[in-house]
Amino acid sequence: MDSKKAAQVIVQGLKKAGIDFVATLPDLKVVEVIGAVDRDPEIKHVPLCREEEGVGICAGAYLTGKKTALLMQNGGLLNSCNGLTTTCLQFQIPILLLVYYAGDLGDRGFTTVGSVTEPVLQGLGIRTYVLRKTEEVEETLRGAQILAEDSRRPVAVLLTKSVLGVK
Amino acid sequence: MQRYDYLKTIAGDVGDALVVSAGLAAREWQALRPGDGNFRPRTLGLASSIALGIALGLPRRKVMAIDGDGAFLMNLCGLPTIAWQNPPNLIHLLFDNQCYEASGATVTATVSGTDAVALAKGAGYRHACWVKSPQEFREEFLKAWKRGELGLIAAKVEPGQPELPPIRVDEVENKYRFIRHIEATEKRSILSPADHRPSS
Numbered sequence: 001m002d003s004k005k006a007a008q009v010i011v012q013g014l015k016k017a018g019i020d021f022v023a024t025l026p027d028l029k030v031v032e033v034i035g036a037v038d039r040d041p042e043i044k045h046v047p048l049c050r051e052e053e054g055v056g057i058c059a060g061a062y063l064t065g066k067k068t069a070l071l072m073q074n075g076g077l078l079n080s081c082n083g084l085t086t087t088c089l090q091f092q093i094p095i096l097l098l099v100y101y102a103g104d105l106g107d108r109g110f111t112t113v114g115s116v117t118e119p120v121l122q123g124l125g126i127r128t129y130v131l132r133k134t135e136e137v138e139e140t141l142r143g144a145q146i147l148a149e150d151s152r153r154p155v156a157v158l159l160t161k162s163v164l165g166v167k
Numbered sequence: 168m169q170r171y172d173y174l175k176t177i178a179g180d181v182g183d184a185l186v187v188s189a190g191l192a193a194r195e196w197q198a199l200r201p202g203d204g205n206f207r208p209r210t211l212g213l214a215s216s217i218a219l220g221i222a223l224g225l226p227r228r229k230v231m232a233i234d235g236d237g238a239f240l241m242n243l244c245g246l247p248t249i250a251w252q253n254p255p256n257l258i259h260l261l262f263d264n265q266c267y268e269a270s271g272a273t274v275t276a277t278v279s280g281t282d283a284v285a286l287a288k289g290a291g292y293r294h295a296c297w298v299k300s301p302q303e304f305r306e307e308f309l310k311a312w313k314r315g316e317l318g319l320i321a322a323k324v325e326p327g328q329p330e331l332p333p334i335r336v337d338e339v340e341n342k343y344r345f346i347r348h349i350e351a352t353e354k355r356s357i358l359s360p361a362d363h364r365p366s367s
Binding site for chain 1: 208209212225
């Protein structure tokens with residue numbers, strides 16, 4: 001599957017999960033997903049300058065009834081840890097974290113950030129699902145959003161190159 | 168003049184605006200305009216970003232963010248994002264006491280001349296100004312309120328605040344009360360029913 005098609009699958013999955021508000025910061029691997037989010041009239045897209053502000057923006061939108069996702073690279077997840085802790089966890093505010101898993105199997109150049117990603121999420125107590133198969137995108141996103149809402153906590157879905165249709 | 172002297176001039180003007188303020192300012196605002204439409208974040212810097220999220224979610228409702236200089240400097244990257252979204256219903260207030268007052272009053276970079284209004288303008292805020300007195304603050308605030316465009320109003324203030332009652336609502340209760348307040352005033356349902364059971 002090419003990256004455009006993969007992006008459509010992911011964005012359709014987000015919409016079926018009820019997501020209508022997405023804050024993003026690019027990684028080369030998620031550019032097509034960001035483009036698809038931006039073009040979708042049913043989703044409010046907020047491009048960010050740094051990922052942690054996205055935690056605040058999504059939290060504020062949640063308070064008004066939006067169903068929010070924050071799309072970023074795992075380096076951005078590390079940038080967001082204080083906001084995730086002292087805004088999301090402390091106030092019990094859910095966000096669906098869509099995190100490109102740089103430094104995952106077969107990736108070069110990002111193995112340091114890759115190696116700390118799951119331990120950091122575990123340390124934060126944020127439940128984490130690694131998405132490797134396109135056929136599991138819709139069900140995983142829907143299920144993760146239900147978990148986030150029901151637990152009133154962020155839930156992370158790690159996007160790998162195979163579900164993004166990139167090398 | 169302290170921040171409280173400025174805030175008290177507008178407390179009667181803001182109606183049912185939703186207000187996001189952290190740190191010491193939160194207690195002052197809660198004393199001046201009590202109610203559940205006040206959200207009190209605990210992450211230094213994120214008040215303005217949370218206010219942006221609220222303003223985007225409720226575009227017909229007035230929203231205010233109250234920042235100190237420490238918070239403002241912590242989240243400079245949030246300014247271009249706010250300016251880019253340009254929510255017409257958001258008013259950003261900045262009280263610059265040139266120190267991290269709640270963290271022991273160590274000075275911030277504004278003591279060296281860093282200009283918050285210039286930063287906001289550079290980030291893309293079309294309206295941003297310094298005011299020099301509580302009276303001028305109120306005049307600029309009312310102008311901004313009437314104008315209905317994104318704006319920043321900033322004042323240099325002395326540290327300190329009067330004796331005020333403590334806030335007895337914790338973070339989770341603050342969240343629920345704030346959401347219930349929006350549900351009641353916007354006449355919309357936000358939280359799922361607590362007895363919700365999946366159909367399948």
